Amino acid sequence: MFIYYYFIAFDSIFYCETEHARARVELITGRLAEARASIERAWQLVEQNGLKAFIGPWVLGTRALLEEEPEVRLATLCLGRAPPGLDRGSRRLAGNRPEQR
Numbered sequence: 001m002f003i004y005y006y007f008i009a010f011d012s013i014f015y016c017e018t019e020h021a022r023a024r025v026e027l028i029t030g031r032l033a034e035a036r037a038s039i040e041r042a043w044q045l046v047e048q049n050g051l052k053a054f055i056g057p058w059v060l061g062t063r064a065l066l067e068e069e070p071e072v073r074l075a076t077l078c079l080g081r082a083p084p085g086l087d088r089g090s091r092r093l094a095g096n097r098p099e100q101r
Helices: 002-028 032-049 056-066 070-079 084-093
Strands: none
Touching: 002 032, 002 056, 032 056, 056 070
16 A cells, blocks of 8 residues: 555656756746746646645746746745744754754
C-alpha cells in the first residue's frame, strides 16, 4: 500500500516539475503566452496534489517572473514564502540556534 502512494506522489511531483521546466524554457525563449499557460498548469497541479510546501515556492517564483505588474508580482512572491514557524524551525535544525550565537 505504501509503495502505491509513493508512486502517486512521485508521479504528481514529476508532472509539476515538468510543467515548471517547460514554463522556464518558454520564458527564456520569449514565448510568454505559452510560459504563462504552462506555469498555470503547474500551479494547478501543485494545488491539486498538496505540493505547496515542496515545489510551490519554485512555481510561484517563476509565476512572479511572468507577471507584468509589480504589485501582482510581489503578491505572488508572498504566496510562496514559508510560514513563520517553519522558517525558525529550519534554522534550529541546521544548528544555528540563537542561544549558540
